[in-house]
Amino acid sequence: MLLYWKTLIFTVAPFVCCLTIAAQDLDNVTISGTVTDQNGAVVSGASVTAMLVATKAERTTVAGGDGNYKLIQLQPGVYNIKAWFTNFATEERTNLTTIAAQTLQLDFVLKPAGVTVEAVIVVDASGTQVDTTRTVVGGTVTTREIESLPLASRSPLDLIFTLGGVSEEPLSTRYLADDKNARTTPEEAGSFSLSGGTAYSNNITIDGLDNNDDRSASQRFTPSIEAVEEVQIVRNQFAAEYGRASGGRINLRTRGGSNEFRGRAFYFFRDESLDANTWKNNSLGIKRLPVQEHDPGFTLSGPIVIPPVYRGNNRTFFFTA
Known part of the structure; x- marks a missing residue:
């Protein structure tokens, strides 16, 4: 039995690694800055460590001769970041929220160990840091907004209409063949336009991986809003x-x-008795249109544990919805 589980782990591991590598250069977080002392002199060789709060995963780098450091390809999330060097007190920034494709500028000023014997901890719970180095035009709907905004369609793609520069596009306006009676697959125009561009020229991805249906100019798969x-x-x-x-x-x-x-369980329910009718329908004596929608579900996440073979704390995790 033990041999079976080891074989299963080694068989699945290459597939998981392939998924990670395919998207590793897209939508990650970069944290950079300068480490100096109280007098403004650079602290060459200072160590800077970023720890992802959710998984305790750490990444460490060393400041160069100019005192600058850079941590690249970090997973978006909430981080605790600390800087330290010999004969200096450790300075730590906690609860720093980052989003995809963000470059965060974070400078550290280290004090001599003789001045203070305790680490200097700065708590920042004010939300996402402003990225002044980013030149792309766009926006991000964060986790808090996804959980707070009402969404009757339960489709995460509909959340893009809350961002600037996004407009709705009518469907089924273009066809591959001039003869509409010909038995050919119609090419949809897409469902939304970005900055006035053509709605059939958008690139839709999930975790950086392709999710485009080339035949309909839309997404191939729509994940649950809970995921x-x-x-x-x-x-x-x-x-x-x-x-x-x-x-x-x-x-x-x-x-x-x-x-x-x-984990959490949910039940999304809609019924016409809970909806208001339009003024025009009321004036014409038309009843509300029938609506019935039932959407139960659950989410579950945590470390992968296969007792007594494997315990994935700080290493391997799962999420299902």
Whole structure:
């Protein structure tokens, strides 16, 4: 039995790694800055560590001769970041919220160990930091907004209409053949336009991976709203890595697991008795249109644990919805 589980783990691991590598250059977080002392002199060789709060995963780098450091390809989320060096007190910034494709400028000023014997901890719970280095035009619907905004359609793609530069486009306005009676697959115009561009020229991805249905100019798959952590659009001035489309790019970033087992159950219900009728329908004596929608579900996440073979705390996680 033990041999079977080990074989299963080694068989699945390469597939999981392939999924990670395919999207590793898209929509990550970069944290950079300068480490100096109280007099403004650079602290060459200072260590800077970023820890993702949810999974306790850490990434460490060393400041160069000019005191500058840079952490790249970090997973979006909430971080605790600290800087330290020999004979200096540790300075730590906690609860820093980052979003996809963000570059965060974070400078540290270290004090001599003789001045203070305790680490300097700065708590920042004010929300997402402003990215002054980002030149692309777009926006992001954050986790808090996804959970707070009412969404009758339960489709995460409809959240992009809350961002600027997005407009609705009528469907089924273009066809591949001139003869509409010909038995050919119609080419849809798409459902939304970014910055006035053509709605059939958008690039839709999930975690940076292709999710385009080329035959209908729309998404191939729509994940559950409960499984989406961020909805990001890039309308203009995007890098070549986004490619493929001239209209814009929409990326859905899915949720991930953490070191704690978490879950919730939900039941989304709609009925015409709960809806208001229009004034015109009331004046004509027309009743409300029948609406019946039942959408139960659940989410569950946490570390992968296979007792007594494997315990994935701080290493391997799962999320299902």
